[in-house]
Structure formats: C-alpha cells, structure tokens
Amino acid sequence: MSGHDRPQSLRERKKVRTRLAIRREAFRLFAKQGYANTTVEQIAEAADVSPRTFYRYFGVKERLLISDDKISPIVEAFIAAPKELPIVPAYRHAVGTVFDGLTQEERDDFVAGEQMMYAIPEARGLVYTEYVRLIDLIADALTDRPDGPTDEMERRVVAGAIVGVLIAASHNNPFPEDVLLRSLEILGRRLT
Incomplete structure (x- = not known):
C-alpha cells in the first residue's frame, strides 16, 4: 500500500484542511487586491492562522502558487x-x-x-x-x-x-x- 492509498490520520487531515484554507484565502486576496499587494500577514489573518503557521506550511508567499x-x-x-x-x-x-x-x-x-x-x-x-x-x-x-x-x-x-x-x-x-x-x-x- 503506497502512502497515497493509506487512510489519513486526524492530524494529517487537519494539515490538509489548514493548507487548503490558507491557499483559498490567499487566492481570494490575490484576486481582490493583487498578488504583489497581498502580504503574508493579511493571508494568515484571513485564514485564521498565525504568520508562523503560514511560514511552516509554505515558507514563502510564492510557494502558495x-x-x-x-x-x-x-x-x-x-x-x-x-x-x-x-x-x-x-x-x-x-x-x-x-x-x-x-x-x-x-x-x-x-x-x-x-x-x-x-x-x-x-x-x-x-x-x-x-x-x-x-x-x-x-x-x-x-x-x-x-x-x-x-x-x-x-x-x-x-x-x-x-x-x-x-x-x-x-x-x-x-x-x-x-x-x-x-x-x-x-x-x-x-x-x-
């Protein structure tokens, strides 16, 4: 059974949901105010996570893409x-x-x-x-x-x-x- 076929644990599912929420909010903000005008802090606030959590998931804003x-x-x-x-x-x-x-x-x-x-x-x-x-x-x-x-x-x-x-x-x-x-x-x- 590959890693992709294994059922995800609660922790893994939460990580996926958090990652998707951050990306969804980032894309919404990019569409509204432009990529260059959107900060990591704004994305984190919109996704209801800390900037530190954002950086743990993505490292840099560009990785969202x-x-x-x-x-x-x-x-x-x-x-x-x-x-x-x-x-x-x-x-x-x-x-x-x-x-x-x-x-x-x-x-x-x-x-x-x-x-x-x-x-x-x-x-x-x-x-x-x-x-x-x-x-x-x-x-x-x-x-x-x-x-x-x-x-x-x-x-x-x-x-x-x-x-x-x-x-x-x-x-x-x-x-x-x-x-x-x-x-x-x-x-x-x-x-x-």
Whole structure:
C-alpha cells in the first residue's frame, strides 16, 4: 500500500484542511487586491492562522502558487506501477491514480493554484523550478523500473520527454488530466 492509498490520520487531515484554507484565502486576496499587494500577514489573518503557521506550511508567499505537492505522490505511484508496464504507460498510470484519488476540494484547489501560477508573472520561475525538480525525480525513479535506462543521461532524456508532454498539456490548461493522459499515450506509442 503506497502512502497515497493509506487512510489519513486526524492530524494529517487537519494539515490538509489548514493548507487548503490558507491557499483559498490567499487566492481570494490575490484576486481582490493583487498578488504583489497581498502580504503574508493579511493571508494568515484571513485564514485564521498565525504568520508562523503560514511560514511552516509554505515558507514563502510564492510557494502558495504551487499546488499542494502532487509530484511526490505521482512519482511514488510511478515507482509502484505494475512492472510489466513500459515506462510511459507506467507514468500515465501513476498520473491517473493520483488524479483519481483527489477530492473535489483538492481538485478545485489544484485548478485555482494552476490558474494563479500561470497568471502571475512572479510565478514563472517557480514553474520552471518545479519542472526541473520533476525531471530529477523521474530520472531517479527510473532506476527502480526494470526497463529504466542504466545510463544517467538516458534517464534524464526520458524524464525530460515525459515532463515536456506535461508542459505541453498544462500550458494555460489548469487541470489537464484528460489531455495529459492522452498526450502520454501518444508519447508511449511514439517511443516504442
């Protein structure tokens, strides 16, 4: 059973609710007064948490724009995917598994965060950083796949191709689940 499949404890559920509440209030304030004009203190007050709690959850204001980490569960599901699946179908399986496990509130939060991230110029560097992080994680995860390349450069190229599909499917499309799954299917067909 992966970490994503395990039932959450009360503490974990409270953390998720607090994180979602902070993001929801931040997005509301960003829409009302603009990203640059919204302070961490205002966000914390609106979410009924202390600034210290805000920083514990996000570290910096810019981290609000990155959706609650979907990368780690997808990579975990990729590693745990059936070993008989080739690399790209295994990654497609992982994306479907994680997206299927989201609640409606988590989906709404994901869409809101993605829309903000693409709309706010200050977030462009974050998007790039997250894509590079994902390439690194997929390349590392490929060492656990029986059909994963043994050469580090080959692993990075395969990981880069997968992330390239994600970029193409996600641009100005805040919840590209269907497009992403279809795009990964195309990549899988073309790579065989």
